[in-house]
Every structure is written in C-alpha cells, then in structure tokens.
Amino acid sequence: MRIRKGNLVEIITGKEAGKRGKVLRVFPKQQRVAVEKLNLIKRHTKPTQQNPQGGIVEREGTVHVTNIMLVCNRCNRRVRVGHKILDTGQKVRICRKCGEEI
Ligand SMILES: [Zn+2]
Numbered sequence: 001m002r003i004r005k006g007n008l009v010e011i012i013t014g015k016e017a018g019k020r021g022k023v024l025r026v027f028p029k030q031q032r033v034a035v036e037k038l039n040l041i042k043r044h045t046k047p048t049q050q051n052p053q054g055g056i057v058e059r060e061g062t063v064h065v066t067n068i069m070l071v072c073n074r075c076n077r078r079v080r081v082g083h084k085i086l087d088t089g090q091k092v093r094i095c096r097k098c099g100e101e102i
Pocket of ligand 1: 072073074075076079095096097098099100
C-alpha cells in the first residue's frame with residue numbers, strides 16, 4: 001500500500017472529488033482506505049447497550065486507493081509520489097514536485 005494511516009489525501013473522482021481528509025484506516029487486502037469525514041454512509045442501527053437509542057449512525061465508508069491521491073504538505077496540492085532510498089537503507093516516499101518526504 002502506498003497510502004498509510006494518518007496521511008492527508010484528496011479524493012480525485014466521484015461526488016466528493018477535491019475533498020481532503022486524513023486516512024483513518026487502511027485495508028491492504030481490499031486496497032481501500034477510510035478517510036476522515038469523507039464518503040460517509042448512514043447506517044440504521046438497532047438499539048444496543050452502547051447506543052440505547054438506536055437510529056441512524058454516520059460512519060466513514062471506504063474509498064479505493066485508485067480514487068485518492070496523497071497531498072504534499074509543502075506544495076499544498078495532490079502530487080505524484082516517488083521513492084527515495086536514504087543512506088540508512090530506509091525507503092521513503094517523496095513528492096515528485098518538491099522532493100519533500102511524505
Ligand atoms: Zn511537494
């Protein structure tokens with residue numbers, strides 16, 4: 001997965017295109033992520049002990065990784081991601097525009 005939890009991403013397709021949010025969860029097998037406050041789905045829930053009222057709960061749905069792009073903090077825009085190997089041998093992702101680590 002090129003996207004990780006906590007990354008800032010922008011939706012590039014669909015009705016929420018252009019919106020940004022932080023990645024909450026990553027599902028590598030499905031190649032999907034849940035993004036904070038985006039792609040909300042309404043769940044009708046039955047009353048439970050934790051939620052005695054039941055009713056409608058909004059929660060984040062998932063987005064396929066091909067529908068999002070990482071946002072570079074320095075460029076403040078969505079960017080293509082490259083890779084760089086550090087002297088320590090560690091592989092990091094960088095912004096192809098400015099070279100900033102993402
Ligand atoms: Zn950049």
